[in-house]
Amino acid sequence: MAQSVWGTCSLFFLIQSVLGTSLYLAKRDEILTQEASHYSGIDVPLKGKEWAVNDVIMTLKNSEISEGRRTSDFPPAVHFFHALPYIDKSKVFEIIKLMPKGAALHIHDNAITDINWLIKNATYRPHCYVCFTHARGNILFHYYDNQPTDNNTCEWKLVETERANSGDAEAYDQMLYDKISMITDDPHTAYPNQQIVWDYFNAYFAAVDGLVFYADVFKDYFRQGLQQFYDDGIQFMEVRALLQPTYELDGTTYNSEHTLLEYEAVNTEWLNDHQHDSMGSRIIFTSIRSSTNEVINNVINLAMELHSKYPNFMKGFDLVSQEDDGHPLIYFLEELLIPTQAGKDLPYYFHAGETNWQGTETDENLIDALMLNSSRIGHGYAATKHPEVLLELKQRDIPLEVNPISNQVLKLVDDLRNHPASTLLADGYPIVVSSDDPATWGSTPLSHDFYEMFMGIASAKADLRLLKQLTTDSIKYSTLLEEEKASCMDMWSTEWDIFLDKVLEMYNITDWENYVPAPTETTITDGAAKLLCLNITPIILAIIMVNT
Ligand SMILES: *[C@@H]1O[C@H](CO)[C@@H](O)[C@H](O)[C@H]1NC(C)=O
Ligand SMILES: *[C@@H]1O[C@H](CO)[C@@H](O)[C@H](O)[C@H]1NC(C)=O
Ligand SMILES: *[C@@H]1O[C@H](CO)[C@@H](O)[C@H](O)[C@H]1NC(C)=O
Ligand SMILES: *[C@@H]1O[C@H](CO)[C@@H](O)[C@H](O)[C@H]1NC(C)=O
Ligand SMILES: [Zn+2]
Numbered sequence: 001m002a003q004s005v006w007g008t009c010s011l012f013f014l015i016q017s018v019l020g021t022s023l024y025l026a027k028r029d030e031i032l033t034q035e036a037s038h039y040s041g042i043d044v045p046l047k048g049k050e051w052a053v054n055d056v057i058m059t060l061k062n063s064e065i066s067e068g069r070r071t072s073d074f075p076p077a078v079h080f081f082h083a084l085p086y087i088d089k090s091k092v093f094e095i096i097k098l099m100p101k102g103a104a105l106h107i108h109d110n111a112i113t114d115i116n117w118l119i120k121n122a123t124y125r126p127h128c129y130v131c132f133t134h135a136r137g138n139i140l141f142h143y144y145d146n147q148p149t150d151n152n153t154c155e156w157k158l159v160e161t162e163r164a165n166s167g168d169a170e171a172y173d174q175m176l177y178d179k180i181s182m183i184t185d186d187p188h189t190a191y192p193n194q195q196i197v198w199d200y201f202n203a204y205f206a207a208v209d210g211l212v213f214y215a216d217v218f219k220d221y222f223r224q225g226l227q228q229f230y231d232d233g234i235q236f237m238e239v240r241a242l243l244q245p246t247y248e249l250d251g252t253t254y255n256s257e258h259t260l261l262e263y264e265a266v267n268t269e270w271l272n273d274h275q276h277d278s279m280g281s282r283i284i285f286t287s288i289r290s291s292t293n294e295v296i297n298n299v300i301n302l303a304m305e306l307h308s309k310y311p312n313f314m315k316g317f318d319l320v321s322q323e324d325d326g327h328p329l330i331y332f333l334e335e336l337l338i339p340t341q342a343g344k345d346l347p348y349y350f351h352a353g354e355t356n357w358q359g360t361e362t363d364e365n366l367i368d369a370l371m372l373n374s375s376r377i378g379h380g381y382a383a384t385k386h387p388e389v390l391l392e393l394k395q396r397d398i399p400l401e402v403n404p405i406s407n408q409v410l411k412l413v414d415d416l417r418n419h420p421a422s423t424l425l426a427d428g429y430p431i432v433v434s435s436d437d438p439a440t441w442g443s444t445p446l447s448h449d450f451y452e453m454f455m456g457i458a459s460a461k462a463d464l465r466l467l468k469q470l471t472t473d474s475i476k477y478s479t480l481l482e483e484e485k486a487s488c489m490d491m492w493s494t495e496w497d498i499f500l501d502k503v504l505e506m507y508n509i510t511d512w513e514n515y516v517p518a519p520t521e522t523t524i525t526d527g528a529a530k531l532l533c534l535n536i537t538p539i540i541l542a543i544i545m546v547n548t
Helices: 001-037 048-070 080-089 091-098 115-120 159-166 171-182 194-212 215-231 256-273 293-309 327-337 338-342 359-371 387-395 404-409 419-427 448-457 462-475 482-506 526-545
Strands: 103-108 128-131 140-143 236-241 281-289 316-318 377-379 398-404 432-433
Touching: 048 091, 048 448, 048 462, 048 482, 080 091, 080 404, 080 432, 080 448, 091 115, 091 448, 091 482, 103 432, 103 462, 115 171, 115 194, 115 316, 128 159, 128 462, 140 194, 171 194, 194 215, 194 448, 215 256, 236 316, 256 281, 256 293, 281 293, 281 377, 293 316, 293 327, 293 338, 327 338, 327 359, 359 377, 359 387, 398 419, 419 432, 419 448, 432 448, 448 462, 462 482
Parallel strands: 103 236, 236 281, 281 316, 377 398, 398 432
Antiparallel strands: 128 140
């Protein structure tokens, strides 16, 4: 008898506790499903081949993440200069390189083409002079007709002679590369803080300016940039350009409009050669944010003029250079309101919130960028610290241009798993991936940044749907006209199909037509399966007990 009461009691207790656990798991599952429903790309439909390719990518992604957790050496968690050789060996990276990436919307004029091209092509042209200064970065170039006689600022030496005298052209060229590039074996020692890293970053631009803006080099440099981006799977690029004067050997210089027209000439020629697979480029005119009000007043007027003259090539305006160091947007309020007050159109694409300092003027640039109707926000690194900004970004559908490697090299964040865009992806904010200044730190035009985004910033669960969302959003948020966006989407779509086939081929998958998608967070989850099981178990148990 006692035995039987005890049996009934323990059965009751068992049922109670199992039901309690199952309720817990049901609730947990509901939260996870709810959370997953916010994630960027979660609603992107996949079909046929895409599920098979997704399975390949996710198997590789999970294995690379497991390896990273096992060894504590996860590429996105370490400095790009150390991560680079590991990323280049990654199978996920191999696939990302093949993927068509849509548009690169945040890149700067003289940091788009690989430094090697400048060295192997530009510095091999006649009349190229070099000088080693005592400033950071330590190298400048200029083309002169004859040996400059004024050595006050620099002792100019003819590259051709120096290279010949060195006796080892390869070693000489490597020395030039090392001096121009920011790449170093020990970035933490070489760049101990943001100020010093920006000094070197600025030195890169000083070094290449004399090469890039030589009239004879300028168009080839840009054409080479278009080619390299195209080769990296990019259908369209928007270049932020200072429109600096180009110069001739005899010292003649040209104006900003001339530089713009040179870009346009290259673009037109490029489009003729790529009618079916590239939308070429457009320009966003930029100025330096440490300028005076007077300079910005002139520049804004020039920008309005150039935009009205070339509305489908010169697409808008932005202020660049170190945000923490220059003037905030509010400093130029009067100038930046000129177009609105004049009833003229000048779309803005402001860099804003590229800072770690909360509550400073730089941080508040985010507010001004929104008030000035910026069409997109460059970086917006500080956005997660501003609830009102976040609200506006979503309501007005304004994307942030996220540049993972730039943010790491320029020391906003060490470990890319801590990048604020993680939070933004988790809650479906509009985002595009870009590369800012890939030549400066030796990354590919966009592939490395996509890898860091997909592996380090995004969730371990984020899959091909996120990649599809990010690549198509880059076209959606571009400055292209509606009908051009449609053409660009067609080009992307054609390349996407080729990409899917390549991945299937690489992994010998032929039966994709019978492919059943793996269960995902929004269909059926582990939790739901467990729940089902646990709900039935006590009933079965009860039946067994009663019958014995
Ligand atoms: C540099 O590139 C241009 C354009 O591609 C080419 O015509 C020229 O021959 C190259 N010059 C050198 C020195 O490699
Ligand atoms: C400037 O430097 C060049 C190269 O070292 C030299 O040939 C030239 O004589 C120098 N000019 C003056 C005025 O010192
Ligand atoms: C921004 O856009 C809004 C809505 O179109 C408009 O009312 C406002 O004047 C614009 N602000 C500026 C500074 O152009
Ligand atoms: C695909 O098949 C080829 C030829 O049978 C083989 O060499 C290759 O390793 C296979 N690739 C994968 C990823 O299994
Ligand atoms: Zn930038």
